Amino acid sequence: MPTEKTLRAGSAQKRAAILASARELFLTEGFDRSSVDAVAARAQVSKRTVYDYFGDKQTLLHAVFDEVGQSLLATVRRTLTDTLEGLTDPAELEPALVEFSMRITTDMLDSAEYTTLQRFVNTASGHLPHPDDRALTNAPEEAMGERFAALAKAGLLEVPDPRLAADHFIALTFGVTLSRLGSANAEKDSRVRPLIVEGVRAFLRAYRR
Amino acid sequence: MPTEKTLRAGSAQKRAAILASARELFLTEGFDRSSVDAVAARAQVSKRTVYDYFGDKQTLLHAVFDEVGQSLLATVRRTLTDTLEGLTDPAELEPALVEFSMRITTDMLDSAEYTTLQRFVNTASGHLPHPDDRALTNAPEEAMGERFAALAKAGLLEVPDPRLAADHFIALTFGVTLSRLGSANAEKDSRVRPLIVEGVRAFLRAYRR
DNA sequence: GAGAATGCACTACACCGTGTAGTGTAGTCT
DNA sequence: AGACTACACTACACGGTGTAGTGCATTCTC
Known part of the structure; x- marks a missing residue:
C-alpha cells in the first residue's frame, strides 16, 4: 500500500x-x-x-466547504421556521419576508460566507470533484422553495414553480444587496434594509395571489 | 523623483x-x-x-479591468438601443426584454467577463484603489435604468426608481441564470432561455404599468 | 502504589522542489 | 538608435515531507 x-x-x-x-x-x-x-x-x-x-490543502478546503455549507443550510432552515411558519394573515406576509431576508442577509454578508462559497463552487482552484457539493449548495434554495409552496397552499402566494420562486426571491433581496454593497458590514449599514424591503415588495408584486 | x-x-x-x-x-x-x-x-x-x-502585474490587471469594463458598457449600450429603442407596443415588451437579456447573458456568460469582473471588484488580490472602478462597474446598470425610465415615460412600465428596477431586472435574469448554471456555455445551453423568459415575466409582473 | 516504560499527539525546524515576480544585460532586428 | 528579444539571475513564498524531540496519559513491573 x-x-x-x-x-x-x-x-x-x-x-x-x-x-x-x-x-x-x-x-x-x-x-x-x-x-x-x-x-x-x-x-x-x-x-x-x-x-x-x-x-493536503485541497482536502482542508473541502472540509471547510462542507462545514460552511452545513451551517448555512442550518441557518436558513431555522430562520425559515422562525419567521414563516404557519403564516395565514396576508397582511403579515411582507413583514415576515422582510424579517426572514434581513436575518439571512445580515448573517451571510457579515462573514461573506455565501459569496465566497459560491465563488468556490464556480472558480475553485482545482475543481471540486465531489458531486455532493452542488447538492449542498442548492439545499438552501430547495428549503425555501418548499416553504413557498406551503405559502401557496395557504393561499398567500401564487407559485407554479416554487424552486424558481426561491431563486427569484434570493436574487431580488440578497442578490441585489450583495451586488450593490460588496459584502461589507450588513446590519450596521442603513442601506441594507430599504434594499431588502424593495426587493420583497417586487417579489410580492410578482408572486402574490 | x-x-x-x-x-x-x-x-x-x-x-x-x-x-x-x-x-x-x-x-x-x-x-x-x-x-x-x-x-x-x-x-x-x-x-x-x-x-x-x-x-507590474497589478497595473496590468488594472488595465484589463478598465478595458473589460468599457467593452461591457459598450455592449450593454448597443444592445439596449438595438432591442429596446422606441418601443410603444405593450405586446412587444416581453419579447424585446427577453431578446435584450438573452444577448447580454450569452455574451457575458461565454467569456465569464461580468462574473470575474465583479470578483475582482470585491475580492481582488490587493484592493483596487481607484475610485473610477466602482463607477465603471455601475455604469451598465445606470444605462439600463435610463432606458427603463424611458419605457416608463412611454407608459409601458411603472418605475418609481429606475436604477433599482435595473438591479431587479439584472438579478432576475442574469443573476439567476448565473447562480444556477455556473458561468458555463450559454447560447448552446437550452436551460438558459427558459430561465431568462421566466425572469422577464416575473419582472413584468412586478413592474408592468 | 511508586516509578519506569510505552505509545501517542504534537511541536519545532530544517529541508526540498517548484513556481513566480521582477531585474539587468547583451544582443538582434528594423 | 531605439524597440524588442532571449536569457540568466535574484529573491522569495509556498506546498509538502522527514525527523528529532517534548509533554502526557496509560500501562507494566516490582
Missing part, C-alpha cells in the same frame, strides 16, 4: 481549531492567498499537525 | 496583444494563477516587454 495515508483521529479540539482558522482565512483572504503556514499559526498548531489531520 | 518609472509608448499593436492575452488569461484562469510569463508567451512577446509597457 504505497498511497496509504493514516490520518489521526485526534482531539476534536485541535481539528476544530484548524477548521475554524482555515475557514476564517479562506473566506476572507481567499484560498490561494492563504498559506498553510498561516492557517496553522492562526490555529496555534504546528503546520505538521495540519497535514496530519487533513491530508 | 525616485519612483519615476518610464513606460514606453510603443507600438499600440504589442500593447493590445499583451492586453488581450492578459484579459483572456486573467478571466479564465484567475489573476493569481496566471503568470506574467504565460501572458507574455500568449501575446508572443518577451516578458521584459510586458514589464516595459505595464509597470
Whole structure:
C-alpha cells in the first residue's frame, strides 16, 4: 500500500481549531492567498499537525466547504421556521419576508460566507470533484422553495414553480444587496434594509395571489 | 523623483496583444494563477516587454479591468438601443426584454467577463484603489435604468426608481441564470432561455404599468 | 502504589522542489 | 538608435515531507 495515508483521529479540539482558522482565512483572504503556514499559526498548531489531520490543502478546503455549507443550510432552515411558519394573515406576509431576508442577509454578508462559497463552487482552484457539493449548495434554495409552496397552499402566494420562486426571491433581496454593497458590514449599514424591503415588495408584486 | 518609472509608448499593436492575452488569461484562469510569463508567451512577446509597457502585474490587471469594463458598457449600450429603442407596443415588451437579456447573458456568460469582473471588484488580490472602478462597474446598470425610465415615460412600465428596477431586472435574469448554471456555455445551453423568459415575466409582473 | 516504560499527539525546524515576480544585460532586428 | 528579444539571475513564498524531540496519559513491573 504505497498511497496509504493514516490520518489521526485526534482531539476534536485541535481539528476544530484548524477548521475554524482555515475557514476564517479562506473566506476572507481567499484560498490561494492563504498559506498553510498561516492557517496553522492562526490555529496555534504546528503546520505538521495540519497535514496530519487533513491530508493536503485541497482536502482542508473541502472540509471547510462542507462545514460552511452545513451551517448555512442550518441557518436558513431555522430562520425559515422562525419567521414563516404557519403564516395565514396576508397582511403579515411582507413583514415576515422582510424579517426572514434581513436575518439571512445580515448573517451571510457579515462573514461573506455565501459569496465566497459560491465563488468556490464556480472558480475553485482545482475543481471540486465531489458531486455532493452542488447538492449542498442548492439545499438552501430547495428549503425555501418548499416553504413557498406551503405559502401557496395557504393561499398567500401564487407559485407554479416554487424552486424558481426561491431563486427569484434570493436574487431580488440578497442578490441585489450583495451586488450593490460588496459584502461589507450588513446590519450596521442603513442601506441594507430599504434594499431588502424593495426587493420583497417586487417579489410580492410578482408572486402574490 | 525616485519612483519615476518610464513606460514606453510603443507600438499600440504589442500593447493590445499583451492586453488581450492578459484579459483572456486573467478571466479564465484567475489573476493569481496566471503568470506574467504565460501572458507574455500568449501575446508572443518577451516578458521584459510586458514589464516595459505595464509597470507590474497589478497595473496590468488594472488595465484589463478598465478595458473589460468599457467593452461591457459598450455592449450593454448597443444592445439596449438595438432591442429596446422606441418601443410603444405593450405586446412587444416581453419579447424585446427577453431578446435584450438573452444577448447580454450569452455574451457575458461565454467569456465569464461580468462574473470575474465583479470578483475582482470585491475580492481582488490587493484592493483596487481607484475610485473610477466602482463607477465603471455601475455604469451598465445606470444605462439600463435610463432606458427603463424611458419605457416608463412611454407608459409601458411603472418605475418609481429606475436604477433599482435595473438591479431587479439584472438579478432576475442574469443573476439567476448565473447562480444556477455556473458561468458555463450559454447560447448552446437550452436551460438558459427558459430561465431568462421566466425572469422577464416575473419582472413584468412586478413592474408592468 | 511508586516509578519506569510505552505509545501517542504534537511541536519545532530544517529541508526540498517548484513556481513566480521582477531585474539587468547583451544582443538582434528594423 | 531605439524597440524588442532571449536569457540568466535574484529573491522569495509556498506546498509538502522527514525527523528529532517534548509533554502526557496509560500501562507494566516490582
